[in-house]
Amino acid sequence: MSFLDFLLQRNVINNDLHQIIREKAGDRDSHVYDLLIGMGDISENDLARLKAEYFGLEFTELHEFSKIDGVDYADLEKYLVIPFHISPGCLHVSIYDPNNIEAKDKVSHCLASCNAHGPLSVKYYVSTKSSIQDLFDEINDAKTNQITRIILDAIKRGASDIHITPFEKTFVIMFRIDGILERIKTVSIDDFEKLVISLKVISRLDISESRRPQSGHFQLNNVDFRMSTHPTAHGENIVIRVLNKDKSLISLENLGFTDDQIMYLREISAFKYGMIIFCGPTGSGKTTSIYALLEIMDKTSRNIMTLEDPVEYRIQNVRQTEIKHGIIDFAEGVKSILRQDPDVILIGEIRDKETAKMAMRASMTGHLVLTTIHANDNFGAIARLREFGVSSALIADNVMTIISQRLARKRGMPGRTVVAEILKIDSKLSGMICLERGKHELQEYAINSLGFKTITEQYNEKIRACVIDPSEHMCFQ
Numbered sequence: 001m002s003f004l005d006f007l008l009q010r011n012v013i014n015n016d017l018h019q020i021i022r023e024k025a026g027d028r029d030s031h032v033y034d035l036l037i038g039m040g041d042i043s044e045n046d047l048a049r050l051k052a053e054y055f056g057l058e059f060t061e062l063h064e065f066s067k068i069d070g071v072d073y074a075d076l077e078k079y080l081v082i083p084f085h086i087s088p089g090c091l092h093v094s095i096y097d098p099n100n101i102e103a104k105d106k107v108s109h110c111l112a113s114c115n116a117h118g119p120l121s122v123k124y125y126v127s128t129k130s131s132i133q134d135l136f137d138e139i140n141d142a143k144t145n146q147i148t149r150i151i152l153d154a155i156k157r158g159a160s161d162i163h164i165t166p167f168e169k170t171f172v173i174m175f176r177i178d179g180i181l182e183r184i185k186t187v188s189i190d191d192f193e194k195l196v197i198s199l200k201v202i203s204r205l206d207i208s209e210s211r212r213p214q215s216g217h218f219q220l221n222n223v224d225f226r227m228s229t230h231p232t233a234h235g236e237n238i239v240i241r242v243l244n245k246d247k248s249l250i251s252l253e254n255l256g257f258t259d260d261q262i263m264y265l266r267e268i269s270a271f272k273y274g275m276i277i278f279c280g281p282t283g284s285g286k287t288t289s290i291y292a293l294l295e296i297m298d299k300t301s302r303n304i305m306t307l308e309d310p311v312e313y314r315i316q317n318v319r320q321t322e323i324k325h326g327i328i329d330f331a332e333g334v335k336s337i338l339r340q341d342p343d344v345i346l347i348g349e350i351r352d353k354e355t356a357k358m359a360m361r362a363s364m365t366g367h368l369v370l371t372t373i374h375a376n377d378n379f380g381a382i383a384r385l386r387e388f389g390v391s392s393a394l395i396a397d398n399v400m401t402i403i404s405q406r407l408a409r410k411r412g413m414p415g416r417t418v419v420a421e422i423l424k425i426d427s428k429l430s431g432m433i434c435l436e437r438g439k440h441e442l443q444e445y446a447i448n449s450l451g452f453k454t455i456t457e458q459y460n461e462k463i464r465a466c467v468i469d470p471s472e473h474m475c476f477q
Contacts, residue, residue: 051098080096090121091120150162160177161176163175164240165237250292255418269293275359276293276402286372286405287312297344304346306320307323307347329355334362343367346370376404378402393434410468421455428445
C-alpha cells in the first residue's frame with residue numbers, strides 16, 4: 001500500500017484529493033508530501049507523524065539536537081537528512097523522506113567519519129522539512145538568536161502561549177498547543193538571565209525590576225506577542241501569548257459545531273438587533289467562535305465594528321479597534337462606536353458594570369451586539385449580567401441567544417473541537433428570565449420546549465460518534 005493509499009484509508013484525504021495528488025505527484029513520495037503541505041489540507045507536524053506511522057519509525061521534533069563531531073553536515077543538507085544524537089552504539093538520524101535512498105547512502109558514508117565513537121548502527125526518525133532545515137540554518141550560523149528561534153518554533157507549531165520557567169539549575173521552555181502544555185527544551189540556568197533581559201528590552205519593560213510583575217508586548221514577523229513576568233523563588237517566570245493576526249480563520253464547520261447548531265448560527269448572524277453572548281472558561285475558544293460568526297456576516301452592506309483586547313485576527317471589511325489601557329477601554333469604546341453608525345458591534349468581553357451597561361444600551365438601540373463573558377454555562381451568563389447590575393427585565397428583552405462552549409481534544413488525531421450548548425431565548429423563556437426563575441426551571445423549559453441539549457449531552461454524543469477523546473470528561477463535569 002502506498003503512502004497516499006494509507007492516507008486515504010485513514011480518512012486523512014478523500015477520493016478526489018487522492019486522485020488529484022496521484023496525477024500530479026506520480027510515484028514520487030517527496031512530491032506527495034510537498035503537494036499535501038502546499039494544498040493546506042494537513043499540517044507539517046501531522047504529515048510527519050503519519051509518515052512515521054506508515055514507515056514504522058518514530059517521530060522527533062529534534063529538540064535534543066547535538067552537533068556530532070566528524071559529520072559533514074554541508075554534504076547532507078540538500079537531502080534533508082540530519083544526524084542529531086549519538087548514544088552507545090547508535091547514530092540517531094532524522095530524515096524527511098524515508099524512501100530517499102541517496103539520503104541513506106550519504107548517512108552510510110557519515111558512519112566512517114564517526115569512527116572515533118566506535119562501531120555504530122543507524123536508527124532513523126521522521127521530522128518535518130522545516131525543523132530539519134532550521135537545524136541546518138543554525139549549523140550554518142544563520143543570523144537567528146535564541147529568542148527568535150524560540151518564537152519562530154512556537155509559531156510553526158501553532159502554539160498559543162510560550163512558557164519560560166526557571167528552576168534551581170535549569171530553565172524549561174514549554175509551548176501550549178491544543179490546550180496542553182508541552183515541554184520543548186531544558187536549558188542551563190546560566191543562559192536564563194541573558195534571555196530574560198533580551199525579552200524585557202524588546203517588550204519595553206524595566207530590566208532592573210525583578211520583584212514585581214510586569215507586562216509588555218512586541219512584534220516579530222507580523223505576529224504580536226504579549227509578555228508577562230511573575231517573580232518566583234528561582235527567578236522571573238515568563239509567559240508570552242502568541243497573537244498571530246494573519247493566521248487563517250476557522251470556519252464554523254471546522255470548529256466542530258453540529259449541523260443543527262451551524263444552521264441556527266447562520267440564522268442569528270442575520271439578526272438586526274439584540275445581544276448574542278458566547279460564554280465559557282478561559283481557553284474555551286469563545287473568541288475563535290465569535291470571529292467565525294463574524295466571518296459569515298454580510299460585511300459589505302453592514303457596518304461591522306469591533307472592540308478587542310487584543311485584536312487576534314484581521315477580518316476584511318470589518319473596522320477593528322484594539323483597547324489601549326489608559327486611552328480607550330471597552331465602555332468608552334462602545335460610546336464612541338455608537339456615533340459611527342454601526343450595524344453590528346463586537347465587544348471582546350464584558351468584564352465590568354460600565355461595559356455591561358453600554359453593551360445593553362447598544363443592543364436596545366437597534367444594533368446587533370456580539371460579546372463574550374466568563375461564565376460556566378448559559379444560565380451562569382445570565383447570573384453574571386445580573387452581578388454587573390443589569391436588570392432581569394433588560395436581559396430578558398435584549399439577549400437573544402447564549403452559546404456556552406468548551407474545547408475537547410479530538411480522538412486519534414491532533415487538534416481540538418468545540419462542544420457547545422446553545423440556548424435560544426423565545427418569548428416564554430424571556431418572561432421567565434424577567435421573573436427571575438431559577439436555573440433548574442429555566443433549563444427544564446428549554447429542554448422540553450426548545451430542544452435544548454446540555455453541553456454534557458453534546459459531549460456524550462461526540463463520544464459515541466468517536467469524535468473526541470473520552471479522557472476529556474473532566475472538562476464537562
